[in-house]
Amino acid sequence: MYPWGSERMEGQPRILPAGDQAVLLEFGAEIDPTTNGLVHAFTQRANSHKVPGVRELVPSYCTLLVYYDPFFLSFSETVSWVQELLASRPLRIESFFTLKEVPVVYGGQYGPDISFVAEQNKITMEEVIRYHTSQNYLVYVVGFSPGFAAMGTVPQQIQTPRLPNPRTKVAAGSVGIGGLQTGIYAVESPGGWQLIGRTPLRLFDLNRKPPSYFQAGDHVRFYSIREEEFFKISQEPEYRIQKLE
C-alpha cells in the first residue's frame, strides 16, 4: 500500500509513481469538463511554483504527469511539493476561455469517412455537418502528435468508433471523429479517426510561439466552407479568434 494516499479524497488527486522519474496525479476517471478544469488549474499553479528538479508537467484529460529529475529530487520530495501546492488553497477552475472558430471543407476528398459516419448513424451527410458544427467543443488535451487537439463531446448522433485499422498517413488539417471526441491532425501523421473534413488553418508552426495553435482549455466551433474559400485561406492563413468571458 502506498503511504502517500493513493485513495482519492474529495477534490484531491490520487498520487502514483510512474517509474522513478515521474509522478502521476489522477484527478478523476471520467472525461468531463470539471475534472479537466481541475487538472489545468493545478497545472497552472504547479508551473508557476516549480522547484529545481521539476522538469515538465504534462496534463491530459483527467491526469497530470509530473516529470522530475531523480538526480535532484526523490519521489517523496516531489510528492511533498505537490501536496503543499494542493493544500495551499482550493483549486479554482478557470472560467475564462478562448473561442476559436475553425473553417472546414467537409466531405469529398477532404473527408473520406463522412459517408461512413452518416451510414453508421443512419443520417445524411448534410446532417453530419449540421451536428458537427452545432456546438462548441472543449479542447481536453493537445497531444498524440504535434498540435493535435482532442475535443469533446460530439453530439450522440455523430459519435462513431475509430477505424479498426489506422491509416499510415493522414493529411495535415484533417478533422476527425473518434468515439465521442472530435479532433484535428495538425501535422501529417498516422491516424485512426474517421476523417470528415479538412481545415486550411496552419495548426502547428515551428516558427510560432507557442508552436501549436490550440491549447488545452480552448473552446472550438467548426463552420463549413466551400473549396474555393479553402484555397483562399490556404494562401493567407487568418486566425479568427473571439474571446468570451
Place this chain on the structure above:
Amino acid sequence: MIEVIKPGFFTTVQDLGRWGYQSYGVGIAGALDAFALSAANLLVGNLEGEAGLEITLLGPTLKFHQETALAITGADLGPRLDGKEISNWTCHLAPCGSTLSFTGIKSGVRAYLAVSGGIDVPPVMGSRSTYLLGHFGGFEGRALKSQDHLPLGPSPADAEKLIGRFFPENFRPPYRKNPSLRSIRGPFEDFFSEEGLTFFLSTEYTITQHSDRMGYRLQGEPIKRQKAQELITCGLANGTIQVPPNGQPIILLADRQTIGGYPIIATLITADLPLVAQCAPGDKIRFSAVSLDEAREAYLNLWDNLKNFASLSSDKHRGK
C-alpha cells in the same frame, strides 16, 4: 564538416531530448541510451548534452573535412578509422581527410558518435534531437542520407589533450544480452489481476521485429487484464510498459507519443533504460519489480560514474 558517404542503417542526430513542449504534442526524443551519449561527449571534452549521432546496427561511412576529436560508445559496431580498427569508449583524433567506417555488429544495437564541439545543426525548440513524428529537429527532421553535410561546433581549445582518454568498463552500465530489467510497478496495476501481475514478473519475453525508437513490442504469453476498458489517455514516462488488448506488452521509449491510453502495468527504472537500448529483436528479457529507493540508488550509482570520470580526467590533466 562531416560528409556522409554512406548513411548506415539508421543514423540520426540526437542530444538528450527536447523538454518543455509535450503540452503541444511534441515528444522528447533524444538518445535511447542517454548514458552512452553522455559518456561519448565527456570523452571529447563536450558537455554531456551536446548533439551526437545515434548509429543503429550497421554504421555509416563518414569523411572528416576538418581535424576533430571523436569517441564512440554504446554498441560495438566495429569502428575503423582509415581502415584501421579503433577502440570504443576512447577519445581518438580524426585527422582532416580521414574516413570513419564500421565493419559490423559485435555487440549491442546503438552506438553513439560524439565529436569535439558537437554536431551543430540548428536547434529547434531548444534541442538538436531529431523528432521523426514531426519531421523536424536534428538534420532536417530525418535519418541521414548520402551526401548530407554535418556542421561541427567550435572545438574546445585543448581538444588534443583528450586523445587517448578511456571510459573504464566498470563505470559503464552492465550491458548484456537477455537482461533482467528492473521496474516500478503500476501506476495502473488495478487493470490487471494478481495472477496477471505475477505472470508479468516471471515470464520471459522476446523482443519482436516491430521495435524501434518509439517502443519495443514484446512477445510472450498474453497478460490477462482485469478491466475490459482502456485507460483514459494520460502522459507517458520513458520506459512505460503498457499492455494493449492482445496482452503483449510494449516498452515505450524516447520517440513515444506524449500521451496514450493502454493500461500501464509497470515502468522501467531509469538506470536500466541503457540496457534496453542495446537489446535487439530476438533477444529475450525478463522483468523484476524494485522499490523507488532501490531505483534511485541504482540511477545515482550509475550516473555518478559520469561525474567520477569527469573529475578523474581533469585530475590527470593537472598532472596528479
